Amino acid sequence: MVEGRESLENLIEKIIFINRVAKVHKGGRRFRFAAIVVVGDGNGRVGYALGKAPEVPDAIRKALDKARKNMVEVPVVQGTIPHEVLGEYGSAKVILKPASPGTGVIAGGVVRAIMDAVGVKDILTKCLNSTNPHNVVKAVFNAFSQLESAEMVAQKRGKSIEDIAA
Numbered sequence: 001m002v003e004g005r006e007s008l009e010n011l012i013e014k015i016i017f018i019n020r021v022a023k024v025h026k027g028g029r030r031f032r033f034a035a036i037v038v039v040g041d042g043n044g045r046v047g048y049a050l051g052k053a054p055e056v057p058d059a060i061r062k063a064l065d066k067a068r069k070n071m072v073e074v075p076v077v078q079g080t081i082p083h084e085v086l087g088e089y090g091s092a093k094v095i096l097k098p099a100s101p102g103t104g105v106i107a108g109g110v111v112r113a114i115m116d117a118v119g120v121k122d123i124l125t126k127c128l129n130s131t132n133p134h135n136v137v138k139a140v141f142n143a144f145s146q147l148e149s150a151e152m153v154a155q156k157r158g159k160s161i162e163d164i165a166a
Contacts, residue, residue, distance in 0.1 A: 013064055014038045014113040016048075017133040018056060035059040036133055039067040040117025046144075047071035048114070048137050072141070075149035079121035082150065087143025092135035093128040096143050110136045 016036040022029045033056045040046035047070040051063030075082050080098040087094045094111060099122040105115045107125040110133050115123055127136055154161045 010041060011068065012040050012042050012117045014040075014117055015060060016110055016113055016137060018059070033059045035063045036137060037063040037067055038114050038117045038137070039064060039071065040114075040119065041071075042117070042119035044074050044076045044119060045071045046074060046114065046118045048141065050134070072144060074118050074120075074144045075147050075152065076119055077149060079119075080123055081120065081147055083147070085143045085146045087139040087141070087146065089138035089142055090130065090132075090135045092130040092132060092139045094136060094139040094143055095126045095128065096140070097124040098122070099124050111140055114140050 014037065016038055019034045021032050021034060023032070032052060032054050034050060034052045035056065036048065036050050037060060038046060038048045047067040049063045049066030049070060051059045051061065051066060053059040053062055079101060081096055082098065084095070084097045087096065099106070101122055103122040103124070105112055105120065105123055107115055107123065108127055108131070110131075111125045111127065114137065115125070130136070148156075150161050150164055154164045157164070
């Protein structure tokens, strides 16, 4: 149990977006908050979640708990991604391109927060059509699901990594 807690303490937590929602009643408006957060270990594992609550800190806490439970593996090769990929969700499209060392993270706010949490140091990104934070986050995770490292491709084809690279 102690080891699990230590790994949770080292996570990078980023708040992507906080939305205030109003519901109109006879006595006035009632406000609630929705928070999108990203949690990563900076070493290829990342998760995201949406938390809703009457207060901002409660919404963030709920989202962080959910995000920790829904983490996925992202192949990171020498600080970048293995190949170019296009992620889509709704009308949002996100292009992720590997970059040479020293380039840095060329990305907007939402994608930059996700890349920081994953641990990607060099990448080129572009959001197309929609910049809605909900859909952009889901498009990035769609792109992550399409990424395959050379080891994964070699294992799938039943060949060695040298055969794939040649």
